[in-house]
Structures are given as C-alpha cells and as structure tokens.
Amino acid sequence: MSATSHRQALIIGASRGLGLVLAGELARRGWRVIATTRQNDSELHANADVWNGRLEVESLEMTSSEQLAALRERLADRQLDLLFVNAAIDRGNLSIDEVSTDMFTEVMVTNALSPLRTLEALRGLVAPGGTVAVMSSDQGSISRNTEDGYELYKASKAALNQLMRSYATRYANDGQTKLLLDPGHNRTRLGGPDAPLDPHDSIPAVVDILEAQAGAPGLQFLDRHGETVPW
Template sequence: MTRTALIVGASRTLGLALATEYLRLGWDVIGTVRGADRTELHALAETSDGRLAVESVDITDPDQIAALRDRLADRELDLLFVNAGITRGNLPIAEVPTEMFTEVMVTNALSPLRVIESLRSLVTPDGTIGVMSSRQGSLAMNTNGGQDVYRASKSALNQLMRCYAARYADAAHTLLLINPGWVKTDLGGPGAMLTISESIPGVAATINAQSGQPGLHFLDYQGETVPW
C-alpha cells in the first residue's frame, strides 16, 4: 500500500525538497503553500502523475488550519511533517520590537503545534508526526549566542513538542524534532555548510528510520541525537 505524507510548508527550499524526496521514494504527497500564487510545488505536482496534491494554508490563521482539516477529513496520513521557520534579523533581544518577537514566535512555535493538534487524528495509529527544528533550539549547544529570537522560537517549539508528547503519552505515534543542519537557504545564508541536496535525503531517511518507534526524538539529518 502506498504511504501518504502531508508536508506543511512545501512551496520552496527545504519543504519543496522534502516533498520531492518523498515522491522519489514512492509516497503520495500532500504539500501546502501559504497563498494563492503559483509556486515550484505546483509545477512539481503537474509532473507527479497525480501523486502530489497541493493545498493552501496559512498556519498562523487557526481558521485556515481548521479548513484544511475539513478538506483532508477523508485522508489517512502516514506522516505529518510541519516545516515552518522565519527569522527577522540577528538583533540582540533588547533591540527586538515586540511585533517582531510575536511574529517569529507565532510562526515558528505556536502555529506548528496548532497544526499538529488539529490534524493528529488523520495520522495512522503507528504513523509519524514531525517538525523541522534546529540545532539553534538546543540550550546545551548555545555557546556563541546570536539569533536571539530565532533561537528562542525553536527552543519554545521543542518545549511545546515535549508538552505534546507528555499529553499524548499513551499514543503510539513517533514524534520527531528534526535538525536539517546548517543549509544554504535564504534563512541559512550563503555561508552555510550544506546544500539542500546534501541535507534533505538524510532528513527523509532519518524520519523513515524512526517509523514504529513511539515517543519524542530530537535528531539531526544524519540520525544523530541532538542535545536538548
């Protein structure tokens, strides 16, 4: 039986590459975009022989999340993966405007958990729920500082996933926080160590290798444990 992955935030860079990788692995994929504009994901869908469906959702809007849940009510997901991450500049925390702090925290921490709480019932009993985290969310690995708000948002995301795991401790879902590595994207910058093609196949392999292992795991794209 063909497995199905829902990748939330798949219009470009890491999310698009992850959708492409799961198609390559033979999965059916549902990928989401934020707005109505045509994206590379739409072009990919046109060459997918019907195995890629494109949905639209702004995950910062609870009503849009609920509408997505209603549209997918008859689908069964083997993987729900939320790819969300923005940064608004490398400012010391004292210089961060309240509006900027709120935007980053809502996008990177609150909204992914809203998606998971809303769509978790669509995931098969032994399926996987994952979120794109970052080594910058690790408290133990923060020895240099910088990127204060982005770091805080990813640490908050990790903490919220731990709360989620405790709340649903009796569920058999595999729960994953994935660090894709430092990747050359708009967010990672041109000086990053990895290309997307070096990171994302490892991300998918790590996700798939954890299938059937309940509980929460914080791992990198090579399957190594990331310290909290």
C-alpha cells in the same frame, strides 16, 4: 507504516527551501504527498506536474486557525503515515534588546505556537503507528547555545522544542512516533547563501531518518545523521 506504494504524507510549508525539497524527495520514493503553500504561483505547483499525481498542492496559512480547520475538513477522508510541519522565519541577527514586541510575537507565533497548533488540528488524520514530525534546529538546543547571535530565532526554536515535549507528554499513549529534526545549516532563504549544506544533500538523509524511525516510541530530537541533539 503502510506498504510503500500507499504511504501518504502531509507536508506543511513546502513552497520553497527545505519543505519543497522534502515534498519532492518523498514523492521520488513513492510516497503520495500532500504539500501546502501560501502562494498560488509557488515552485511547488510546478513540481506537482512532474510527479504524475503523487504530489498534491493545498493552500494554507498555518497561522490561521480557520484555514487549519478548513484543511482538516478537506482531508477528512485521508489517512496519513506522516504529518510533517516545516515552517520558520528569522528577522536577523539582533540582540534581544533590539527586538520589538511585534517582532517577538511574529516570530514566536510562526516558529513555535503555529506548528503545535497545526499538529493539534491535524493529528487525527495520522494513522495508528504513523509519525508526526517538526523541523527544528540545533539553534534551539540550550546546551549548545555557546555563541553570540540570532537570539530571537534561537529562543523560538527552544520554545518549539519545549512545546513539542509537552505535546509528546500529553499524547504519550497514542502510538504515534514523534520527531524533532535538525537538518543542519542549509543554503535556503532562511539559512543564507553561505550555508555549508545543500538541501538536496541533507533532505534525503532526513527522509532516511523518518523512514527508519517509523513506529519508534516517544519523542526524539535528532540531527540528519540520526544522532540525538541535546536539549
């Protein structure tokens, strides 16, 4: 990676929760951060004022190919050390027989298809030796799926992991580090108020991993402790 004062990151999906904390943590460490939101009045805009130009806000609906292309054009003169896609939705603790086709499509498009389309659209902005990363979950681990519940969400994360593996195979020789990261069960809108982890505690550990793994070859699926998550 480049020198600390010049490291640049693009965080996709930073309006709240883990993405918002991630953008702030990178800015705190001296990164120049571009962070996207779908909302004009998100907390992200308020945070941008705090970081003295180290945090920029861009508008993006990640599921829109047109908006991805437009963002790519707006950032054409940038060179990124990190491209991080953070996006997920959940539609409740339903068994698969309770999931409508429309709900299945919505969750799979948001949680699996769109993150990889985003990497495809924006990977050309990443510098040689840079990192592309996606926020995953141990809920996507097939071997750890030993408890009932949240079947659609688990399936979407497993699909995300598989698509990322295909991506890593296709671009095996591009020199970029590729990471799937499990931040643990955090107290966010998605994780719920009873989750055991606070994002302000878990996300600094995630950033430690991002910085430590910079330049590492191949694809890794790691938790916030840097331990490998089984596929």
